[in-house]
Amino acid sequence: MANKIFENAEQALDGLLFDGMTIMAGGFGLCGIPENAIAAIKSSGVKDLTVISNNCGVDGFGLGILLDAKRIRKMISSYVGENKEFERQYIAGELELEFNPQGTLAERIRAGGAGIPGFFVKTGVGTIIAEGKEHKEFDGETYMMETGLKADISIIKAWKSDTEGNLIYRKTARNFNPMMATAGKITIAEVEEIVELGELDPENIHTPGIYVQRVIKGKFEKRIEQKTTRSRGDA
């Protein structure tokens, strides 16, 4: 069996990076993001990237570090409100931006991985994002066409992997990671733990290993964006 386990993010990305490439990066906010691959991509010096990710990290963390280093030419996202440098580069015309409704973005990625180049949704009909898109009636309602998305590589974060690349995610850190695993020509998964074959329950594999070409055990800061708590008194 071809070995899928790599030593670190640098080695897992070896030979895959080139200027102008398209990268999908998993995560929602700072939750479930591929911290190790992002750092390695920054170190590599690769530039002019198109990055597909729901958000763009925050200033100085997550995808924000690629933005700060001016490696991103274009973002395809649904929300970038946590990032001042993003706003600055965008307003200065240094950065291209394509906003997608979050569900449309998620479905475009799933479609890309599932061999579906186009599909119709109601989301966004009558808004500025509908401009230039093909519209069609189904049962008297108007829908518009969205297209599938693929990437040269997908960098994703999971909780555990076995040696075949079967993945499980933890709680809401799942988010965009499973679809992106299917839509990258090569998918690099970074995980908290690599377990032996047979340790994961076959009924509950979130991403089958067929979608994962390279796996590393990463180190994670897991920064929290909005720590909100209640006190025992409130209960």
Add this chain to the structure above:
Amino acid sequence: MANKIFENAEQALDGLLFDGMTIMAGGFGLCGIPENAIAAIKSSGVKDLTVISNNCGVDGFGLGILLDAKRIRKMISSYVGENKEFERQYIAGELELEFNPQGTLAERIRAGGAGIPGFFVKTGVGTIIAEGKEHKEFDGETYMMETGLKADISIIKAWKSDTEGNLIYRKTARNFNPMMATAGKITIAEVEEIVELGELDPENIHTPGIYVQRVIKGKFEKRIEQKTTRSRGDA
């Protein structure tokens, strides 16, 4: 909380059946089929059904009992080769039949549940199933449009349900059941065991309870179509 647990299939189907309705029935072959709901539908006398199911059971079992009783007006399936009565009714012109490639059928059902009325696939381009369908080029390749499917009710089989209708399936008995749960106006799940809230792992719910309106604990024959074994000597 509205109670989702019903005593038996008759009660779970009460008020939902009408002549000419469309029913989705889960299962692949005889694996993971809603045996209890099928029997109750037969007993109810409802007729002129459109049934969406990958197969149509076998003579005398599974959906075959609805076919034998001439309750089915139209089948939407991918394969009906295990059923002599099916062939007889079809050749006699008593039964309408729409064949879909298995993956197209699965995706049409998922799309129906996901608010996607149409999508493009390569499957079947250049074959007789492409006749009359809209074709479109994406990146120089030809695709054709398939439409989403919905049903008045979906009858599905799962392994376990909690009291909120969160479901898990067992092994390959999952098959079409999860998508059908999402595409029925009302979904009735029959399970082998109903467990207390909190007994299922939140990370591994295959079908969230939002898709399941009624649940029963059923009795299952689980007939095997092709029992194939090896002997210890072969190992």
Add this chain to the structure above:
Amino acid sequence: MAWTRDDMAARAAQELQDGFYVNLGIGIPTLVANHIPDGIDVTLQSENGMLGMGPFPFEDEVDADLINAGKQTITELRRTSYFSSADSFAMIRGGHIDLSILGAMEISEGGDIANWMIPKKMVKGMGGAMDLVAGVKRVIVVMDHTNKAGASKLLRKCSLPLTGQACINRVITNLGVFDVVDGGLKVVEIAPDVEMTQIVASTEANLVE
């Protein structure tokens, strides 16, 4: 006296029905969870991939892998299920969520909503808002009746880029409750001590009987 933010949230909570699956937006809609009436059991969806959202965690329960769509740390319940963003929005787009309660910058008498963009000023992205207003069975907006300059936020036609078209069913403001009906907005309820004249003066949208 016009309703406070908390009053508006409490009024919005009256829209909940037993067994509902509900998505609550950021701001006042989040407060609705504090006012769920006795005997009403609802399941909260968080569009990043969770059904059955629990309260904020105690300090020692905080988990970076468990956040809501507002990126706040939260907890799970016994009924919770987790899923991917694609599955989450299949649920939303497919019409499986009973009710979405969200804020807005403007709404129109035709049921349009604008809440994601102020050209050249606020360009953060729509997140899941467009999916929610287009997909959820019933959409209720909770917002102040007028903006800080005193201008009506209930308009004939939205001036800002739309989030969705003809998708709002009801609007709850500090002055009252309004339904989107043929021809305009219908006054369903007036906040205590608010006069109809004040509503008329504060509303650009056509008000119908």
Add this chain to the structure above:
Amino acid sequence: MAWTRDDMAARAAQELQDGFYVNLGIGIPTLVANHIPDGIDVTLQSENGMLGMGPFPFEDEVDADLINAGKQTITELRRTSYFSSADSFAMIRGGHIDLSILGAMEISEGGDIANWMIPKKMVKGMGGAMDLVAGVKRVIVVMDHTNKAGASKLLRKCSLPLTGQACINRVITNLGVFDVVDGGLKVVEIAPDVEMTQIVASTEANLVE
């Protein structure tokens, strides 16, 4: 001597590469699993929703919930994962399976395949065959070179309704191995003691160098 069914399966097994994800059709393709070369590890997909298909069960292991796409009872492996039919065909349609080996009634020199329907005679349905031939990266047909009447199954143009168009890469018959190339079929290998004249006589499709 022309190849037997088992020889054809063994020859097809030479197409497997280490690490491949493979879908095997019913009939001779199923036998390929018995001939996987030493040192080659492949993962078998069953399109009803399983990756990592194991051998037939021992009598006491038979499980009605665990079958393959041919509805035969099977077993799981340590690498196995289960998923829905939608997820299974997303995998197939999306081009993630490396190789599909399946039988056919006819193939054409342009790479078309017919294997699902004989009008007015066999109308069972296409099952997953159309999805597999359209979606899998490489498609290899294993079949007899001629039908029972002795007529070629390698045709200029298929006479039966197609399963897929221009989708076959290679054909393995009892007489040899043929690639679909520009202009027709190219002879890649000839079975032991089979003469080229026999292949020419048994082949309607254009044979090219």
